[in-house]
Amino acid sequence: MQLYNKLSAKERAALLDEAGEDRLTLSFYQYAKIGNPDLFRNHLFITWDQMEVLGRIYVAHEGINAQLSLPAKRFDEFKNFLDGIWFLENVRLNIAIEHDVKSFLKLKVKVRDKILADGLNDATFDVTNKGVHVDAEKFNKLLEDPNTVLVDMRNHYESEIGHFQGAVTPDVDTFRDSLSIIEEDLKDHKEDKNLVMYCTGGIRCEKASAYYKHKGFKNVFQLEGGIIEYARQVQNLNLENKFVGKNFVFDHRRGERISEDVISSCHQCGKPCDTHVNCANEACHLLFIQCGECSEKMNECCSNNCRDIAALPYEEQKALRKGKGNSNKIFKKGRSEVLTYKR
Template sequence: MQLYNKLSAKERAALIEQAGEHRLTLSFYAYAKIGNPKLFRNYLFLAWDSMEVLGRIYVAQEGINAQLSLPAKKFDEFKSFLDSIYFLKDVRLNIAIEHDLKSFLKLKVKVRDKIVADGLNDATFDVRNIGVHVDALKFNALMEDPNTVLVDMRNHYESEIGHFKGAVTPDVDTFRDSLDIIEEDLKEHKEDKNLLMYCTGGIRCEKASAYYKHKGFKNVFQLEGGIIEYARQVENLEVENKFVGKNFVFDHRRSERITDEVISNCHQCGKPCDSHVNCDNEACHLLFIQCEECAKAMNNCCSTACKEITALPYEEQKALRKGIPNSNKIFKKGRSSVLKFKH
């Protein structure tokens, strides 16, 4: 019984190109009690592997968080499979605004302690007592209310390239970092202000809204389906789009353009740019914003040091990074001091 990927990302990319079939990129989440996450993980992998699903899926005792792509022709089969699982029947599917055949190149279904790393002790509050879900129309109306505080529940590298007008955008690296900071900043307004939150697809707001209600906030609202669903609704309803820039996504596309405005800068030269890349030096792999001119001049690297390393033969590069962990650089997400115009 195959419960792992047999093909490399490169081999999978070649097969996708050869097939030439349209693929859909989508995401969904659901909080539910899963008694045996490992068994459920294996069940999903076997079913989705046969449907040519690729993506990154986290399963925990508290539920599932999925970001994936699949052949468009197999969408109905995929939807029927989800509907056969009691807590996933009619689950909201956030279909991507922009599709890419190679948004994912492997199927990874992983068992985790939590489906979102929030650092919270869920036993201390009622995670089901969530805020009020609002659609695009209600969200826009609440934004105009002077008694509303609009908060971006995403990280700095996400909000840097796109956010809602007038939103508070915490300068944080992780979701867990933002929770206490926001509570402290708004502690004087727990009863007299509307706390209106948004994130990429809704999952972070789901937990945050319950946490803030537990902390005493009286009027808590969250954008249903996040930025992805909002962009779809404002287009279908032909209402004002109050989001500017790009929506950061966690796949090979890295972002979806929502509006034409470019609100961020190349981290190396400072010119307007909103394209995230990873440094080509595998010992670095830093996520940062780089324009085409700097990419050419720096050979897709974040620094001169990394550029020099990538010019070496591959075996020499491999020897240099042997035994040296690079996760610290990866998760700095643009915090490196080598970036002159970093956020």
């Protein structure tokens, strides 16, 4: 019985091209008590592999977090499968604004300690005691209230290319870093301010809102469905769009345009740009922002050194990587010292 992906990304990409079918990109999450995450993981993989689902899915005792794509023609089959699982019936599905048949190239279903790493070890913290969910219209009204503090619960490289007007955008690398920083910054306003949070699809706010309620904040709100659902409601209901720029997404697209504003700059030359790329040197793979001119000049690399390595024959590149772990540049996400403009 096949329980793991057996095709390479290149092989899968060729099959997708050959199929020529429309695919939907979507995400969902749900906090729930799962007794046997390993068994549940295998059940998901076997079923979704047969449905030609591709994506990145995390399962833990606390629930499920999924980003995936599937053939558009199999959406009803997929939805019926979810509705047959007691804690996933009618779960919110955040369907992407922009689709790409190659948004995911492998099916990876992994068991983790948590579906969202938070660094918390507090047994009295109840993740289900969450804040008030608000839709796009109520969210916009809250932003007009002078007693509202709007906080972006995403990381620096996400908010760099797009965020809501007037939002606090913490300069953090991980979700776990943001929790204590925001609590400290707002500790004097636990009762007199509306704490309103947003993230990509809602999962980070779901946990953060429960955390801040646990810490004594009285008026806690979160944008239901995150930026993805907000953009859809703004378009369908003809509401004012208060988001500027792109919404960073965790698949091969790397971003969905929400407004025409370009609020960030190329990390190499400083020109307006909001296109994230990975360095073409596989030993580096740094995520950074690069404009078309710099991409051509640098051969899709972050530095002259990486450009020289990427120009070598593949076997020579492999020899250079042999015995070495991935460069920790891979985790810096736009902060590397080789990015001259950023420095």
